[in-house]
Amino acid sequence: MNYRHSYHAGNFADVLKHAVLALIVRSLLKKESVFRYLDTHAGIGLYDLKADEAARTGEWQGGVGRLWDKVTDAALIEKLEPWRQAVEAVNPDGGLRFYPGSPELVRSLARPGDRLTLCELHPEDAAALRRRYRRDERVTAVEIDGYTALNAYLPPKERRGLVLIDPPFEEVGEFHRMTEGLKRAHKKWPTGIYALWYPIKDVLETEAFTRGLGKAGIPDMLAAELLIRRPNDKTRLNGCGLVIVNPPFKLKEELDILLPGLAGHLGEDAGARGRVVTLAAES
Numbered sequence: 158m159n160y161r162h163s164y165h166a167g168n169f170a171d172v173l174k175h176a177v178l179a180l181i182v183r184s185l186l187k188k189e190s191v192f193r194y195l196d197t198h199a200g201i202g203l204y205d206l207k208a209d210e211a212a213r214t215g216e217w218q219g220g221v222g223r224l225w226d227k228v229t230d231a232a233l234i235e236k237l238e239p240w241r242q243a244v245e246a247v248n249p250d251g252g253l254r255f256y257p258g259s260p261e262l263v264r265s266l267a268r269p270g271d272r273l274t275l276c277e278l279h280p281e282d283a284a285a286l287r288r289r290y291r292r293d294e295r296v297t298a299v300e301i302d303g304y305t306a307l308n309a310y311l312p313p314k315e316r317r318g319l320v321l322i323d324p325p326f327e328e329v330g331e332f333h334r335m336t337e338g339l340k341r342a343h344k345k346w347p348t349g350i351y352a353l354w355y356p357i358k359d360v361l362e363t364e365a366f367t368r369g370l371g372k373a374g375i376p377d378m379l380a381a382e383l384l385i386r387r388p389n390d391k392t393r394l395n396g397c398g399l400v401i402v403n404p405p406f407k408l409k410e411e412l413d414i415l416l417p418g419l420a421g422h423l424g425e426d427a428g429a430r431g432r433v434v435t436l437a438a439e440s
Contacts (some may be wrong), residue, residue, distance in 0.1 A: 162325075166204035167217030167256040169423045170397040172224065172240075173383045174323065174354050175262050176415060177399050179239035181319055181350060182266045184405035191270040193318035194263045195310055197303030198325065199275040201285040202260040203247060217256060219385075223422050225253050233418035236411055239266060259321055260286065264296060271295060272315065276306040304338045312346035320346075323354040332366045340373050343402065350403045357396035360388045370400060371436050378436040379404050381412050383419055387428030400436070409433055 165171070185192045206217050221244065228234050243262040247255040257265065260275045267273065275290070275298045277283040283300035290296035301309065303324060311320070322338060324331055335353055342351065357363050367380050384396035401408065416431025423429070 162200040162258065163204055163208065163210035164214050165216050166211055166258065167206055167222070168220040169216075169383070169385050169419075170220070170354075170356070170394065171256070171258075172220045172423065173381070173397055173419060174352075174399060175243070175257070175259060176237055176240040176419070177381055177401070177412065178259060178319075178321065178352060179243060179262060179266065180236065180408060180411050180415070181352065181401070181405060182263055183239045184408065185317060185319065185350075186266065186268065188317070190317055191268070191272070191315055193313035193315040194267070194271070194273045195306065195313070195318065195320045196259055196263075196273070196275045196323070197306050197321065198323045199260050199277045199282075199286060199298070200258045201277075201282050202258050202264075202275070202289050204256045204258060206254055206256055219425075220423065221253065221256060228418075228422065230418060232414050236415040236418070242266070259323065260290075260296075263319075264290070264293065267295060269295070272313075273297070274299065274306070274310050274313075276301045276303050276310075278302050304334060307338050307342040308345075311342050311349070316348070319350045319352065321352050321354070323352075326356050332362070332369075336366070336369055336373060339370070339375070339402070343373075343375050348403065350401070350405065353400040353402075355398050355400070356394050357382065357384060357388065357398060358394060359391040363398065367400065367434075367436055371438055374438050375402060376438045377404065378402050378438070379409055379412070380434045380436055381416055381431075382434070383416060383423070383431045385420070385423050385429050386425045409435070 286298035382398035388395040420431035
């Protein structure tokens, strides 16, 4: 229970995760029918980049700080637009002080009929979520283990939706728990969109994870990965990725623009790269 996202808010991993989530939500908004969003490890929803935790690490400066007012490529600007819209919504004065976590990002883009279920096991963070969204009838914040939530809240009554599985990866065996959690969730709700965030420290470990998902027999999966440096030091967060199950139509084409663009802005050495890989389900 030592992990607190306040120290890492707005870093390069957040930028990848939230830029992709925003594109998925934009796709969901193209249809009139409402959707459900389930966040298994929600955090507190909104982060102050001038607070002690964020200031102590300064990680946001290598993430959102490198993109704010610095992107000139029109194609990349278009792919970042829904993410930027969410960041601008919490910074109405035009500066960059606050950063939206995944709950706030989705909430800011959602319509009146869409619904959000936010799950957080840390008692203080769960309480902060309830306080923040107590006046928004679209949002339910629950103090619950994220993997338990997959069993408790799926399938939703809405026919469409998005599930974010984003654990802190503090415990040994998290890749296995994530894989098993997805398998159970997909069995209950095979038509939902799932996004699974994972760190890239040891490339061989993450490749084993994505191969294992292929063996789970789940069709229609993409892996969107961003490396900001050569993964020579396996103790460092060298990159991160999102596995996306049931990706929306044309998402891969959007990610083919977004990922290399992010690598160009957020990379720290010549080993930086962004790529999108189709994961084939093994029979």
